[in-house]
Amino acid sequence: MAREVIAVRGVACEYATPRGNVPALEAIDLTVAEGEFVAVVGPSGCGKSTLLKILAGLLPTTRGEVRLRDVPVTGPRRDIGVVFQSPVLFPWRTVLDNVLLPVDVQRLGRGANLRRALDLLALVGLSGFEERYPWELSGGMQQRVAITRALIHNPAMLLMDEPFAALDAMTRESMNLELQRIWLERRETVLFITHSIPEAVFLADRVFVMTARPGRILEEVAVRIPRPRALEATAAAEFGALVQRIRGHFSPRAGS
């Protein structure tokens, strides 16, 4: 088995409210191995984003611990790339300058990373847009800039928090293909959070199913559909069966 990049053990998180502590996450266990694409799927409000913030070191855990390459995560780390639901680009920076933001923040040296930035932009299909500003791009292109920015400092792990949720359905499909292509080329370690079951099954090697209040992991589902997966794969019986199985956790069951 490949080396673990991230290990989450017994992580719980409670929010303090005037009426007492509200548990957001309860005893989460999961690991992601080197070069693995893992998805976490669950309904809105199940604590997916809380989990991502904990992994990114933006939020402390109440119990349990997160280890990244065997070092406990206690705060923000330089070796994590995060892609948020909205592109979160800076409108006063050009596309290239936005991509180089982590380089500027972590003082990695622009000279050494310029070539890399241009190559990554070419990889996501944004050659020729380097000097444009974010507001000149479509939503899908902006999100591709955000993915490039998350990769520029060569992070150990890519955290993606519903990155395509704000896009229309067709752009979303093409972005899924695009992300798969990028991932097949670079084999980043990815933890991808989504509320779309087909998206999780299409993209991931393993899917963790989460339920709400408090957030818990119900099941871990391995997806063995061979890559590269075409959109037609979503019509296959194997794909449908996996989606159905995961959906079963969320559909209101009679008598329960």
Place this chain on the structure above:
Amino acid sequence: MKRQVLRAAVLVVSLALWEGAVRALRVPAFILPPPSQVLLALQRGAASNIYLPHLWVTLLETLLGFASGSLLAFLLGTGLAASRTAEYFFYPYIVMFQSMPKVALAPLIVVWFGLGLTSKVVSAALVAFFPLLVNTIAGLRSADEDRVNLMKSLAASELQIFWMLRLPSALPFIMAGLEVAMVFALVGAIVAEFVGAEAGLGMLIQSRNFSMDVAGEFAVLFILSLMGLLLNWGLVSIRRRVLFWDPSEKAGPLAGEIP
């Protein structure tokens, strides 16, 4: 183009109405002079080179007051935005100070700082201070939460978050505050000149008022409003360069702009 012609027509028609009304109703010139006399006064003053030295004095007072008041407001605003504790302890007093009409302070300022340039600069700075202070605080706190989280996820320091995110996010607010501050600085300078000054357009208005030269007063008022307009133009063109990325800049002309 057509709009610009129409805009000029508004001015010409109102001046003509003014001229016609004053002549038809035989209003004495020491109450309301017709535009033609104001123009004559402007011409006479320009020929004897009265205006330029005074204009220069008032402009200098305004710009120095604007610069020092804005700098102080920016620094204090940054401090108050950075620390809720500082805001808790100081902000109520700053608001109290602001609620006091600072025009009423002008006589004191002249007593403390004399009849020269200093008292005018202090008065202009005091009046210009508050709008930028409020806008700086609001602007620095306006940074998008997701962007702050992004910076934090990159392990950025607070200082880096300030320079790379909070300050650029605050610029639309700061530029708006600067525009108000410029107009206010001019008011502050003129008021202090009214109280007591050796030179300046405010002093010129005062002395012409004493000699009942109302047409001359109007001539100075005209110069003052022209000066205010030019100062605003300067700031607007700076804002356009600095805020090229701001949606409000791309949405078309804003109030107060002269395209």
